[in-house]
Amino acid sequence: MAVTDEAIQRIKGMIVSGALRPGDRLPKESELAAELGLSRNSLREAVRALSLIRILDVRQGDGTYVTSLDPQLLLEALGFVVDFHRDDTALEFLAVRRILEPAATGMAASRISEAELDALERRLEALGDEASVEELAAADLEFHRTIVMSAGNAVLGALLDGLSGPTTRARVWRGLAQQDAVGRTLHEHRAILAALRDRDAEAARSWATAHVAGVERCLRTTTAALG
Template structure:
């Protein structure tokens, strides 16, 4: 692993220095290993790691190239990481989203075109038509927020928020909303965001987005608490409801 780490560090240094700019083809493995003073096996493993991280693109029969190094590529793994987080850390993800998304939405209010606002209006109509369909709501909710954030023109911010708002996280929230008969209220929050964006009101857009993220976070807490209670009942099937953890609440 030490040799692999050394090889990763040296290739990364070559990229950062501009010796290997985006799109550049790496020297053949034997030449690269000799150039760095490392074994071929160490270089080979380093290339595999950097390929997984979307830093390198291995084209069979052609060679290995540096990718575009665009944020959407390098941050692609964030969504997968969020999917794997345990319940007790998902609320931390929501906290980060609460820090970033309202500000980004406020910025979008200043930058959205009329065409983009029309696209958002159509997504909102689709959401209302699918108010009782969790799968469609997840799809349209993803499209709504991606459309808003992407209009900031900040690819790093867009990639970060796309990754933080994983499909699994959205699914938990929307299914909880539907079961709690609160989906229409949350769709109304999307409409409030849209109206603020349409009026080009940065502060109102930011506030509307903050209210919406807070609602999503509250429902996630509800869903996670319900899951924890179910897990406790499975672990202690004979215990009276509300007595498992020493509380009196049902």
């Protein structure tokens, strides 16, 4: 194991064991290096690596702290990473989304508030039937984010939010490739919304599956044509 990797594992061990808790300040570099039996250079590299993935927060002139370890914070890097993948790899992310998002939508059926449903309906009406592809993509992203976050599972919400990078581009391509994309998307959104209003988890799951599958089919067709 590389020295830096070993240092990362030792700091991780302190967090997992509870020796360091969310919000705690790490001991001084010299003290922590001695405690863990590491060189200050390897410790410094480990801290830098853990700060990049939002485990640690380095505050200049103050010290280094364990972050809140909130799932949304820790999974932010996922969205950054997936944006660098190829179009064909985006299909794999969409496949994962097709598994997870219907489950989250079904969970939301019993948890989403009437106020949230009313807000979603107002946004759909404001979008109208003549929305541009860019407006449609942005509205679609916000529509699903609101529903997923209302499901009450922060980890699931963070995972799906991280998958939105490549799938947002897929929605744009869908709009460019299919003339009826706006009408179809609005129809599917309204069907999902109606199922949520009825507190019908099965119908909500089914419509969410059909919606994501449509985006996936479009991207698959586009990728094949470009290839």
